Amino acid sequence: xxxxxxxxxxxxxxxxxxxxxxxxxxxxxxxxxxxxxxxxxxxxxxxxxxxxxxxxxxxxxxxxxxxxxxxxxxxxxxxxxxxxxxxxxxxxxxxxxxxxxxxxxxxxxxxxxxxxxxxxxxxxxxxxxxxxxxxxxxxxxxxxxxxxxxxxxxxxxxxxxxxxxxxxxxxxxxxxxxxxxxxxxxxxxxxxxxxxxxxxxxxxxxxxxxxxxxxxxxxxxxxxxxxxxxxxxxxxxxxxxxxxxxxxxxxxxxxxxxxxxxxxxxxxxxxxxxxxxxxxxxxxxxxxxxxxxxxxxxxxxxxxxxxxxxxxxxxxxxxxxxxxxxxxxxxxxxxxxxxxxxx
Numbered sequence: 231x232x233x234x235x236x237x238x239x240x241x242x243x244x245x246x247x248x249x250x251x252x253x254x255x256x257x258x259x260x261x262x263x264x265x266x267x268x269x270x271x272x273x274x275x276x277x278x279x280x281x282x283x284x285x286x287x288x289x290x291x292x293x294x295x296x297x298x299x300x301x302x303x304x305x306x307x308x309x310x311x312x313x314x315x316x317x318x319x320x321x322x323x324x325x326x327x328x329x330x331x332x333x334x335x336x337x338x339x340x341x342x343x344x345x346x347x348x349x350x351x352x353x354x355x356x357x358x359x360x361x362x363x364x365x366x367x368x369x370x371x372x373x374x375x376x377x378x379x380x381x382x383x384x385x386x387x388x389x390x391x392x393x394x395x396x397x398x399x400x401x402x403x404x405x406x407x408x409x410x411x412x413x414x415x416x417x418x419x420x421x422x423x424x425x426x427x428x429x430x431x432x433x434x435x436x437x438x439x440x441x442x443x444x445x446x447x448x449x450x451x452x453x454x455x456x457x458x459x460x461x462x463x464x465x466x467x468x469x470x471x472x473x474x475x476x477x478x479x480x481x482x483x484x485x486x487x488x489x490x491x492x493x494x495x496x497x498x499x500x501x502x503x504x505x506x507x508x509x510x511x512x513x514x515x516x517x518x519x520x521x522x523x524x525x526x527x528x529x530x531x532x533x534x535x536x537x538x539x540x541x542x543x544x545x546x547x548x549x550x551x552x553x554x555x556x557x558x559x560x561x562x563x564x565x566x567x568x569x570x571x572x573x
Contacts, residue, residue, distance in 0.1 A: 236295070236551065238537060239558040242369075242399065242460045242502035242525040243299035245340075246280050246307070247326060250319050254311055262310040263404035263426070271423055275304075279529035283330055287528075288337060294533035296526070297555075300562065301327065302341040305371035305403050309346045320345040320355055328363035339564060341369040341399055344387070353386035360394050366562040367396035367458075372403015378439050380446035388452050397456040397498065397561060400439050402432030402464075409435075428503075428530075436464035440497060444489035445477065449496050456561065460502035460525060466493065467512035494518075498561060500525035501553070505539040519549040523558045 256266040265271035279286065283301070291299060308320040323343040331338045342359035344352040359365040368391070370379070379388065379400070391398050405414070405426050414426035425431060436459055443449055443457070459466075466473075474490035485492070499517050501510065502525035513522060526536040540554060558564060 236541075237555040238294075238296045238524060238540070239298045239300065239555040239564060240291075240296050240526045240528065240533075240536075241300045241458070241500050241523045241558050241562070242401075243301055243528040244280060244304040244530070245283060245301040245327075246276070246303055247323060248276075248281050250323055251276070251307065253315065253319060254306060258310055259306055262306065263407065263410060264306040264310070265423070271420055277529055280304075283334075283338065288334075290528070290533050291337065294537045296533055296537065298337055298339060298564065299528065300339045300341060300366065300558070301331075302369040302399065302401070303343045303371075304369075304401065307371075308343055309371055309374055309403070311345075312347045316345040316347055317351055317355070319343075320352075321358075324355065324359040324363050324365060327365065328359075331364065336565075339562065340365050341367050344368050344370065346370060346374040346384075346387070349384050349386050353390040356387065356390050356396075357394060360396055366564070367391065367398060367456075369399040369401050371401045372435065373406060373439075376406040376408075378442045380442045380448045388448060388455055392452045392455040395454070395456075397458045399458040399460075400436055401460065402427065402436050405431050405435055433461055433464045436461075437466050437469070440464070440466060440493055441473065441489065444492045445485070447484055447486075449492040450486040453496070455496060456498065457496055458498045458500060458523070458561070460500045460527065462501055462504040462506070462509040463499045463513045463517065466497075467499075467509075467516040470494070470516050494521075497521070498523060498557065501536070501540075503527035503531050505535055507543075510539075510543065514545070519545065519552050520557060522553045523561070524554050 259266050303323060308316040311319060320343045327340045331340050342356055342365040344355055346352050356368050410426050414422050414431060416422060417425060440459060470490050474488055477489045494517060498521045499513050500523045524540055526533050543550060
């Protein structure tokens with residue numbers, strides 16, 4: 231029998247401060263592939279619920295039985311803004327988020343937002359956000375000026391996250407201009423943009439991001455670094471056997487472990503945006519119950535539908551509790567206080 235009173239923590243739930251988003255020049259948005267204010271595409275990725283952490287958001291959580299959301303900014307934000315402006319946006323975001331979660335500590339936690347175009351400052355801001363603001367790691371959206379996190383300049387961020395023992399949530403971003411032009415452009419209406427992001431490109435990009443971190447040796451250099459990805463593993467579960475076989479001998483000369491092994495050991499997967507049993511089974515069989523975390527992808531996903539999916543999963547009561555909250559509590563050092571769980 232499914233738990234009737236199960237603590238549920240949702241780990242990829244998005245939020246933005248509209249005034250901080252408004253500080254990004256439309257030219258910068260357009261140059262980085264994001265829609266600009268006033269367009270239908272901009273409104274679609276910035277629904278009113280994205281800026282709500284008041285009664286509306288909490289009421290939606292309560293209706294579905296979600297005890298806690300881990301908040302994060304989905305982009306666009308500081309990662310596309312160079313210089314002092316990007317640093318300022320990230321710091322203000324983290325300070326405000328600290329105040330927000332301190333007002334509702336049982337309902338909200340959060341990932342930090344980092345000024346990734348200045349990696350040294352981003353590493354220091356990560357530490358400040360964790361130590362002073364009480365945030366639980368950081369979410370990084372996509373490539374940074376067309377560079378993945380395995381680039382040498384991002385070593386300070388990887389090293390600091392490893393030392394602090396907090397995860398980096400590798401989240402999608404708009405693909406670089408050259409990738410959009412070669413793979414996604416030329417379709418009618420908004421089809422090109424949607425194919426480049428939520429329809430396909432986002433997920434393929436995160437898979438490449440994680441593969442590069444493994445194949446470059448970054449995960450070997452940082453064996454205690456913890457990575458979190460969403461969307462049932464961003465295509466990786468279906469490809470991990472292939473990765474293991476293809477790169478088993480090819481990468482042996484410079485890696486301590488097979489890339490697939492490194493990924494399985496250092497990557498956790500959330501269910502964000504997916505209520506598909508085949509996708510779940512692939513993730514479950516590839517990463518195991520100890521590395522799966524519940525998520526909705528709110529407000530882009532539906533709380534009640536995601537919770538219903540969680541409760542109907544063909545897993546043991548113990549594994550359901552791991553996915554619902556225990557893995558998140560452990561990975562993010564959240565309070566493990568939970569209501570009594572009747573199974």
